Amino acid sequence: MVIATQPTEGEANSTPLDLPEGGVDAPHLRYFVMALFFIFGGITSLNDVIIPKLKELFTLNYTQAMLVQFCFFTAYLVIGIPGAQLVKKIGYMRGAVAGLLTMMVGCLLFIPASKTATYGLFLFALFILASGVVVVQVVANPLISLLGPQKTVHSRLTFAQAFNSLGTTIFPRVGATLILGSLAGVTAAELSGAELDAYRTAETQMIVNTYVGLAIALAVIAGIVFLFRNSLKGERHDHGSPLAGFSLLKRPRFGFGAMCIFLYVGAEVAIGSLIVNYLMQSHVLALADAEAGKYIMYYWGGAMVGRFIGSYFLRILSPGKILAFVAAGAIALILVSANTTGTVSAYSLLAIGLMNSIMFPTIFSLACEKLGPRAADGSGIINIAIFGGAVVPLLTGMLADVSGSLATALLLPAVCYLVIAAFGIYARRPAAS
DSSP, X not given: OOBTTBOOTGGXXXXXXXXXXXXXXXXXXXXXXXXXXXXXXXXXXXXXXHHXXXXXXXXXXXXXXXXXXXXXXXXXXXXXXXXXHHHHHHOHHHXXXXXXXXXXXHHHTHHHHHHTTOHHHHHHHHHHHHHHHHHHHHHHHHHHHHSSOGGGHHHHXXXXXXXXXXXXXXXXHHHHHHHSSOSSSSOGGGOOHHHHXXXXXXXXXXXXXXXXXXXXXXHHHHHHHHHTTTOSTTXXXXXXXXXXXXXXXXXXXXXXXXXHHHHHHHHHHHXXXXXXXXXXXXXXXXXXXXXHHTTHHHHHHHHHHHHHHHHHHHHHSOHHHHHHHHHHHHHHHHHHHXXXXXXXXXXXXXTHHHHHTTHHHHHHHHHTTTOGGGHHHHHHHHHHHTTHHHHHHHHHHHHHHHHSOHHHHTHHHHHHHHHHHHHHXXXXXXXXX
C-alpha cells in the first residue's frame, strides 16, 4: 500500500541500511524485487480462497475456519523481530533467500497435510509459509528503495506496490478456479470414516498442486537470488536493541496509530476472508463457491485502484481528514451490505476494498510523524501490530457463529473502522516535536 511520500505496509518491516546515497546500480535486482512483491501479495490473498474450501472439507464453523488467518498472521508477531535480526546478521540478499526457501517449505507441507487429511497440519503449513513471507517483507521495501537514486525512491516503491496489488488481484481469481472447483457431487458432512478421509485427500489435491507449483517457482527465484548474493557492497546495519520501539507506545499519537494498524489489518483480512461465504448466501448472490471466489479480485482490485486515486488527493488534502472520510465510507458500505440483498449487498461489500486502499500508509505516516531517529523503532512496532490480521478475523468468525449471521459479524470490522475514523480526526493536525 503506497501513497507517494508515505511508507508502505512492507516498509514497516524495514531495517536500517547504509549504502551510497546514489543507490545501487543493479537493474537486474529490480526485477527480482518486483517478483517478490507480486508473490507475497498473491500468496497472502490466496487465504481468502482456501478458507471456504477447508471450511467445507473439515465441516468447520466460522471460528475454526478463521484459524487460517490466525495462524498466518501470528507469524508477524512471532517472526517479525527475529526475522529482522536474521536479515541484519546475514544481509538482504541472503535474507531474501532464507525467506523464499522458508516459503517453499511451507508450500511443500501442504503435501503431508493433504495425505493425512489433517486440518492442524494445514494450519502449521500456513504458519511456516507466512514466516517466510515476513522475512521477505523485511527485505523487499528497503531493497527496492536502494536500487536507484534517493530522489526517485517513492516512484519505485509505488511501482513495486503495484505488483503487490497485481498479485492480490490475480491470485484469488486463479486460485478460485483451481482450488474451489469440486471433484465430487457430495459434501464432507455426508461422509464419515475412511470415506471422509479419502474425500478430503482427493478434494485437497488441487490445493496441493497449486502450492507445489508455487514451491517450484519460489525455489527457482531463490536460486537466482543466491547467484547475486554479493551484489550489495558496503552493506551495514544498525544492531541496536530489537525491543527498543516498545517505549514509543507511551506516546499517545503513536500508540493510537499502532492500535489502528492492528484494527485495520484485522478488518481488511476479516472481510476478505468472508467474501466467498457471504456471496454464496441465498439472499445475496447464491453463487457456487468457485464462482463466488472469482469476486475476491474485485475487493483487492478496488484497493489497487484506490491507491492511485488516493495518491493524488493526499497531496492536496489533510491525510487525517481523508483517513476519517474513507473509514466512514467503509462503515457506510458495511451497513448498506448488511441491510440489503442481491447485487447491492454484494457490491457494497466488495467496494470496501476501495476504502481500504490508503488506510495503512496513512495511519503509518500519521503515527510515526516526527519520530526522528526513532522512526525505525516505530516501524518495528507497526510490524508487530499487523498481528491484528490474526485476531480480528478470529473474533469475527466467533461472532458469526454466535449470531448465526455473517451480516451481524461484519459489525466488528465496522467498529474497527470507527476507531480508525477517530484517529484520523485526532491526527488531522501536525504532530508536536
